[in-house]
Amino acid sequence: MTNETLQELLGSWFPNPEASVASEPVEVTEGEDAIEAKEPINPSLLEFTEEGSQFLNVLVKPENLHQLMSKLKTTAETSFDYLFCLSGVDWGTDLGIVYHLESTKHRHSIVVKVKTEDRENPTFDSVCDIWRTADFHEREVFDFFGIKFNNHPNLKRLFLTDEWDGFPLRKDYVDEINMVVK
Amino acid sequence: MQETTTINNNFKSEEYFINMGPQHPATHGVLRLLLTIDGEIIKKVEPDLGYIHRSIEKMCERDSYQQIVHLTDRMDYLSSHINNEAVCLTVENALQLEIPERVQVIRTIIGELTRIASHCLWWGVMGMDVGALTTYFYGFRDREMINDIFEETCGARLTMNYNVPGGLMWDIHENFVKRVKDFVAHFKTKIPEYDRLLTGNVIFQKRTKGVGILTKEDAISFGVSGPVGRGSGFSCDVRKYHPYSALDKVTFNEALRTEGDTFARYSVRIQEMWESLSIIEQLIDNIPEGEFRVKTNAVIKLPKGEFYQKVETARGELGVYVISTGTKNPYRLKFRSPGFSNLSALSHMATGGKIGDLVATMATLDLVIPDIDR
Amino acid sequence: MRIPLSITDNIQEWLVSMMSESAASYVAMIIVALIYLGIFAIAGLFLVLIERRVAAWFQLRIGPNRVGFQGLLQTMADALKLVSKELTGTDRADKFLYNLAPYFVIISALMALGVMPFTKEFQAFDINIGIFFLIAISSIGVIGILLGGWASNNKFALIGAMRSGVQTISYELSVGLSLLTMILLTGSLQLSEIVEVQKGGWLIVQGHIPAIIAFMIYMIAGTAETNRAPFDMVEAESELGAGFHTEYSGMKFAYFFLAEFINMFLIAAIAATVFFGAWLSPFGITESIPWLGVFWFLAKTLVLVFLMMWFRWTFPRLRVDQLLTLEWKYLLPINLVNIVIMAFIVWQKLIIQI
Numbered sequence: 001m002t003n004e005t006l007q008e009l010l011g012s013w014f015p016n017p018e019a020s021v022a023s024e025p026v027e028v029t030e031g032e033d034a035i036e037a038k039e040p041i042n043p044s045l046l047e048f049t050e051e052g053s054q055f056l057n058v059l060v061k062p063e064n065l066h067q068l069m070s071k072l073k074t075t076a077e078t079s080f081d082y083l084f085c086l087s088g089v090d091w092g093t094d095l096g097i098v099y100h101l102e103s104t105k106h107r108h109s110i111v112v113k114v115k116t117e118d119r120e121n122p123t124f125d126s127v128c129d130i131w132r133t134a135d136f137h138e139r140e141v142f143d144f145f146g147i148k149f150n151n152h153p154n155l156k157r158l159f160l161t162d163e164w165d166g167f168p169l170r171k172d173y174v175d176e177i178n179m180v181v182k
Numbered sequence: 183m184q185e186t187t188t189i190n191n192n193f194k195s196e197e198y199f200i201n202m203g204p205q206h207p208a209t210h211g212v213l214r215l216l217l218t219i220d221g222e223i224i225k226k227v228e229p230d231l232g233y234i235h236r237s238i239e240k241m242c243e244r245d246s247y248q249q250i251v252h253l254t255d256r257m258d259y260l261s262s263h264i265n266n267e268a269v270c271l272t273v274e275n276a277l278q279l280e281i282p283e284r285v286q287v288i289r290t291i292i293g294e295l296t297r298i299a300s301h302c303l304w305w306g307v308m309g310m311d312v313g314a315l316t317t318y319f320y321g322f323r324d325r326e327m328i329n330d331i332f333e334e335t336c337g338a339r340l341t342m343n344y345n346v347p348g349g350l351m352w353d354i355h356e357n358f359v360k361r362v363k364d365f366v367a368h369f370k371t372k373i374p375e376y377d378r379l380l381t382g383n384v385i386f387q388k389r390t391k392g393v394g395i396l397t398k399e400d401a402i403s404f405g406v407s408g409p410v411g412r413g414s415g416f417s418c419d420v421r422k423y424h425p426y427s428a429l430d431k432v433t434f435n436e437a438l439r440t441e442g443d444t445f446a447r448y449s450v451r452i453q454e455m456w457e458s459l460s461i462i463e464q465l466i467d468n469i470p471e472g473e474f475r476v477k478t479n480a481v482i483k484l485p486k487g488e489f490y491q492k493v494e495t496a497r498g499e500l501g502v503y504v505i506s507t508g509t510k511n512p513y514r515l516k517f518r519s520p521g522f523s524n525l526s527a528l529s530h531m532a533t534g535g536k537i538g539d540l541v542a543t544m545a546t547l548d549l550v551i552p553d554i555d556r
Numbered sequence: 557m558r559i560p561l562s563i564t565d566n567i568q569e570w571l572v573s574m575m576s577e578s579a580a581s582y583v584a585m586i587i588v589a590l591i592y593l594g595i596f597a598i599a600g601l602f603l604v605l606i607e608r609r610v611a612a613w614f615q616l617r618i619g620p621n622r623v624g625f626q627g628l629l630q631t632m633a634d635a636l637k638l639v640s641k642e643l644t645g646t647d648r649a650d651k652f653l654y655n656l657a658p659y660f661v662i663i664s665a666l667m668a669l670g671v672m673p674f675t676k677e678f679q680a681f682d683i684n685i686g687i688f689f690l691i692a693i694s695s696i697g698v699i700g701i702l703l704g705g706w707a708s709n710n711k712f713a714l715i716g717a718m719r720s721g722v723q724t725i726s727y728e729l730s731v732g733l734s735l736l737t738m739i740l741l742t743g744s745l746q747l748s749e750i751v752e753v754q755k756g757g758w759l760i761v762q763g764h765i766p767a768i769i770a771f772m773i774y775m776i777a778g779t780a781e782t783n784r785a786p787f788d789m790v791e792a793e794s795e796l797g798a799g800f801h802t803e804y805s806g807m808k809f810a811y812f813f814l815a816e817f818i819n820m821f822l823i824a825a826i827a828a829t830v831f832f833g834a835w836l837s838p839f840g841i842t843e844s845i846p847w848l849g850v851f852w853f854l855a856k857t858l859v860l861v862f863l864m865m866w867f868r869w870t871f872p873r874l875r876v877d878q879l880l881t882l883e884w885k886y887l888l889p890i891n892l893v894n895i896v897i898m899a900f901i902v903w904q905k906l907i908i909q910i
Contacts, residue, residue, distance in 0.1 A: 053488040081402050082418075085490070085501050087516035100490065100503070100518075104402055104416065107423060111488075133405030136526040159232030159555060169240055200711050208794040222715070222876055311794045313785055313873025319615040379870070385786055386872045537715070537795050538875040 003056040011044035055111040065114050066125035073130050079103050083131035088141035090171045095122045126152040144169035195220055204233050208311055208541045211551030222536045227529040235555040242515040247273050247347055247482045255341035258553035260300040261495035264293050266345035271426055272491040272502045273347040276484045284472040285349045287465050290428040294458040299328040300496035301451050304548045309380050311545035312389050317380055324372050331361050349475030362466050366459055390445040394531040394543030397442055404527040407520050408498025413447035415440035420494035432464045447546035481510050497521050497548055521553040588680050596669055601631040603817040607865055614869040641806035653707035658811035660700025665818040668693040672825050673747045675835040675849030686747035691732050698724040705800035716799030719876055720790040726883040730777035733891040737770040737898045738830045754833040762907045766898040771831050773887055778823035779864055786871035824860035832856045
């Protein structure tokens, strides 16, 4: 599947309720709302971009994550059955996860991203039940970013000791003793 | 007085824990496995990692791209050249550098030699894990020849660090072609010897066939790659699907088995050695003339964006995921290491087997611990 | 009770001239024991050296070649080092049993040597239940291994010890039965008698097909008895670390180590005696020189020892359940059938006599 068709298909799974509401009055009301209306309203809850990446990027809201992921895996046209990379990322303000998916049947790839601004208690749904490899990867992310996963069978620190203070791969992590910063 | 004794027939076996590692001959490094065992039968395997975690990903965030290449040597030290290549390819693709064909061919030849060297070591250790100590020395004998070639050309035997973004550190040694040809001729007589010593052995086949089975669905779900995945019939050779360097100029077969047991993974690796030899043979006679490096800026700045590069190391798919903000350091760099995903399938494969099966299964996973504990 | 000490006839006569006959007999026994102990402690060390050189040969290496001529003194130096080492143990170990275990193993190994007919005059005890005695003694060693593994209070050691128990009990049967097959030919358990019978052809020739089958079973079971690869489940370096002797160090470890080699020598020596005519020279070529018997005995034994080393350095290890399958499902039934065949052959006088 090409990126365009993928984008169309995925977008149709999560229609944006605001978009359908907004699209009707756009024709009727003009004047005050004209500036707002000119901004394209995303017809989907997912945000797509291909900019600066060789894959199609999908940004999904945390509450839709698990639903999207299971659909990506089970739908015959997509069948993304190979989760080859799961990385935690600290974008400064947001904490998030990047899922790299590939289909072993169709040989197309996609990148799914999910973000949250909650730095105190970031939580996402686990995708362990969809791809079993996520078990270890999510534990690694939990270990280094402090991101918690709902329904993870065994969410413990993987590399660091349980007593370790802080989450080393976060950008605001400071360890004056052990870290050499140039 | 008559005493009656009642015999309790409800014999109960009790599960107990064993710490396999961090110092244990079969874990090849500082891997610790918490085993729950009932007699000899394994109920649960829980890997405990982190004994040599150096947080290379965090170190990368402060280093320049040239420096990062050096760090990758220390991950999977048995395929250090391929690790270097992965980072270099990421940088070169991001900068859209035109890499001379000579560099690509040399990279591929050395990459395949690395793969053979790694498989030689694995083969020796595999034999040792199932109790045949002699294999170790046979594997090392042939690996030594490759190491000598590397020493001459790259200046080091293990952590070669021969790649730099833009090409190679320096040109190949004048003896390189001849020595590689000698090695190929030598090694072609040695793989049959491996088969005679271990593959055909009845005990070895009994120990490995039908042991540690991983089905294709599970293999994909666990994200295993490399020979482990291909032993389960999961066609996952990055060299086939996402060819890099000179790999699109050569023809080779992807070694694929469908049984998914320990013996299948073993055979895949033996088959891969043949394929690597054939790749080397196709390339060694016509290394194109030209530059061995293109000029890059002293300070490499990647454009803003995200870059992902896959390569096939001896263990499987290594992914380099770089998020760049346009500075000289990556904003985030993630290594998707093959051993990490492969290890996650161990518990699934070993549960229900004996301790001996666990060791045999673990041997065919070919774990390199620094690769898991990046 | 008079136990024939043919080797010490001269010593005994000399002692009798000094003291009463019973006292002289005891003193003679002690002297013989000390001689045996001295010879075989050193012989064991050389067996270790041979093993290392053979292993090196199989593994494209050179092996020990620095201490003494061609490394002849290497294992001596190792033994000296081990003697001088500190004996460490675990706190939680059952101290008494822990210390007792190595002696069980080494003493039972050395005891069995007493009945070996090295040559006509060189045999300490020629008791009439020789073979039975050997089988009985060789089973005692496993008690030491079980004790050592149990008392160490280490799970790896315990697994090793339990495997050893299972293994030795199983393979004892095959060793006993395959030797029993040959006893049908000789009609005697006494080792000197067995050798005497073979003057009309080695037993492996006399008994032809069933004897060869018995020999093969004996070598397999014998290798398993000594806990050597491919049956080294007990140590299983890649599975259990060091198995039952994980917690032993210094000289106590050396006892276990030495006992393994002496046991290997014993298994080979029994095979040489029962199947290959002990000290008899092939076709009687050196019958006129009696002391060459020692040479022939050792030569035959060492060839078999080499065979066992060959096994060890080429075969992978079996798994513990396969080990038991091999014994109970294959070796034991074959063995029982083989005895019947042998009995038939002896009954019908189908023996090959030279």
